[in-house]
Amino acid sequence: MALRRFFGQGAGTAPGDAAHAMPAGGQDTETAAVRRIVSQLAALPAERRRHVAGFAYILSRVADADLDISDEEVALMEKTIIEIADLPEAQAVLIVEIARNQAELYGGTEDFVVTREFAEQATQEQREKLLRCCFAIGAADNSISAAEVSELDEIGRELGFTDQEVRAIRGEFKEQMSAIQQMRRLPGVEAPPA
Numbered sequence: 001m002a003l004r005r006f007f008g009q010g011a012g013t014a015p016g017d018a019a020h021a022m023p024a025g026g027q028d029t030e031t032a033a034v035r036r037i038v039s040q041l042a043a044l045p046a047e048r049r050r051h052v053a054g055f056a057y058i059l060s061r062v063a064d065a066d067l068d069i070s071d072e073e074v075a076l077m078e079k080t081i082i083e084i085a086d087l088p089e090a091q092a093v094l095i096v097e098i099a100r101n102q103a104e105l106y107g108g109t110e111d112f113v114v115t116r117e118f119a120e121q122a123t124q125e126q127r128e129k130l131l132r133c134c135f136a137i138g139a140a141d142n143s144i145s146a147a148e149v150s151e152l153d154e155i156g157r158e159l160g161f162t163d164q165e166v167r168a169i170r171g172e173f174k175e176q177m178s179a180i181q182q183m184r185r186l187p188g189v190e191a192p193p194a
Helices: 002-006 032-040 046-064 071-085 089-121 124-138 146-158 163-171 178-185
Strands: none
Touching: 046 071, 046 089, 046 124, 046 146, 071 089, 071 124, 089 124, 089 146, 124 146, 124 163, 146 163
């Protein structure tokens, strides 16, 4: 299965091999999102592919949370993938586009699986970097919507962070929170901390 190959389980097996059979529990953990991204990263070592594909997909979750992926969010996702993967711009653009499409098409069914698998393979530092990048994607258009905050909180939990740890990172982006921005526009109202 593509997801198992992607996360280093059953690497090197071909479709139809015994390793591709349905697991004993009867559930197929393969995700189309990961499979498509992985195929574009074939030149990278398997561990690096897993990291980049998962990272891009999770960034796309945030961008798509409010059902409107802005040009600013796309540009920041591309820049982030170039930096974390040390890839040429053309590959980063393709990876982000694939991740974006997969998040839009299959997000509801694959989000948790992809994020959980990323968390299991990543270090604490990598997970924290991803969560900060996710907040930056939400803030790319200078406003983190309520839908994005909800998605960010969920991603934080799925990455293994406590609510307090997520709140601490969220605090770094309090000026971009749409709720705080709206409160500050009200006369005589001081917005509370995020």
